[in-house]
Amino acid sequence: MKGSLLSRRNVLLGAATCAATSAIPFDPRGAAAKAPMINAPAPYYYRFKLGNAEATIISDGTLPLGDPHASFKGLTAAEMDKQLADNFLPANNAVLEQNVLILNTGDKLVLFDTGMGSAKDFGPTTGKLLATMKQAGIDPKDIDAVVMSHAHIDHCGGCVGDDGKPNFPNAQFYITQADVEYWTDETKTKEFPSFLAQARKNLLPIRDRTVFIKDQQEFLPGVQAIAAPGHTVGHTIFMINSGGQSLCYIGDLTHHPVLLMEKPLTEFAYDTDPKQSAQTRVKMLNMLAANKTPILAYHFAWPGIGHVAKQGDGFRYYPQAMKMEM
Numbered sequence: 001m002k003g004s005l006l007s008r009r010n011v012l013l014g015a016a017t018c019a020a021t022s023a024i025p026f027d028p029r030g031a032a033a034k035a036p037m038i039n040a041p042a043p044y045y046y047r048f049k050l051g052n053a054e055a056t057i058i059s060d061g062t063l064p065l066g067d068p069h070a071s072f073k074g075l076t077a078a079e080m081d082k083q084l085a086d087n088f089l090p091a092n093n094a095v096l097e098q099n100v101l102i103l104n105t106g107d108k109l110v111l112f113d114t115g116m117g118s119a120k121d122f123g124p125t126t127g128k129l130l131a132t133m134k135q136a137g138i139d140p141k142d143i144d145a146v147v148m149s150h151a152h153i154d155h156c157g158g159c160v161g162d163d164g165k166p167n168f169p170n171a172q173f174y175i176t177q178a179d180v181e182y183w184t185d186e187t188k189t190k191e192f193p194s195f196l197a198q199a200r201k202n203l204l205p206i207r208d209r210t211v212f213i214k215d216q217q218e219f220l221p222g223v224q225a226i227a228a229p230g231h232t233v234g235h236t237i238f239m240i241n242s243g244g245q246s247l248c249y250i251g252d253l254t255h256h257p258v259l260l261m262e263k264p265l266t267e268f269a270y271d272t273d274p275k276q277s278a279q280t281r282v283k284m285l286n287m288l289a290a291n292k293t294p295i296l297a298y299h300f301a302w303p304g305i306g307h308v309a310k311q312g313d314g315f316r317y318y319p320q321a322m323k324m325e326m
């Protein structure tokens with residue numbers, strides 16, 4: 001059997017040699033038959049139904065935080081290395097995603113957070129929001145509402161272009177008053193000068209089109225604000241309900257699917273009040289776990305949808321498979 005396969009292969013090789021002699025030198029490794037590498041990423045969006053609404057997750061690109069030992073505090077280096085190694089994650093670079101949600105309720109097209117815009121504080125891979133929206137067939141002019149979880153650079157950075165004009169010219173903007181006031185005030189944000197500059201660039205030109213949201217308020221049909229302070233003073237998560245289904249957009253309640261989950265009182269260097277942030281994280285994750293509410297985590301591995309459950313002293317994140325049929 002083996003012999004006959006080999007001899008058939010020789011016959012085929014011989015035929016290829018004959019065909020190739022007139023033009024291309026014959027390569028016995030079969031190089032002439034190889035397809036070129038495409039060498040371009042797949043479209044960076046994901047679409048699914050949520051009750052009566054249509055949801056599209058749009059990436060603004062990956063955000064490499066660098067050495068996790070510098071950003072996550074409270075674990076020993078050995079504990080952190082073990083948590084990362086046990087989850088097959090590198091010990092030297094925590095790469096976050098930026099999973100932006102666009103929700104079409106049927107009446108309104110709502111964008112949740114806007115990515116980094118043109119700021120390159122975390123390298124060249126961010127700032128893809130508008131390009132990805134184009135891939136997904138969504139026109140920025142059609143966005144009715146831009147909802148922001150908080151005023152950090154990677155959430156408000158895409159509101160306004162470098163020309164000073166809003167990227168979403170027909171939208172109303174929704175965020176807490178506390179965050180706008182904090183992050184546009186140079187007396188309060190000395191620690192992160194570029195966060196101040198980006199908040200001012202993006203939030204001041206849209207000030208007259210901004211609606212301040214309040215805890216527990218259903219400020220758009222099916223979209224309820226839930227105050228989740230600590231990461232920033234006004235950090236807010238959003239409970240979305242449509243046709244009997246729900247999804248909690250958790251913003252920056254947790255930045256890492258392991259390091260802020262297994263020991264959820266671990267602190268994060270970019271938190272305005274790390275202790276309050278940790279308490280909020282535990283309280284909200286307890287609620288989401290108890291109710292088995294699906295979550296969309298802005299910074300978790302693409303596309304950031306799954307569930308949380310209690311495990312040991314903390315929580316475990318269970319990513320959900322993408323459903324490619326609508």
Ligand SMILES: [Zn+2]
Binds near residue numbers: 152298
């Ligand atoms: Zn963030």
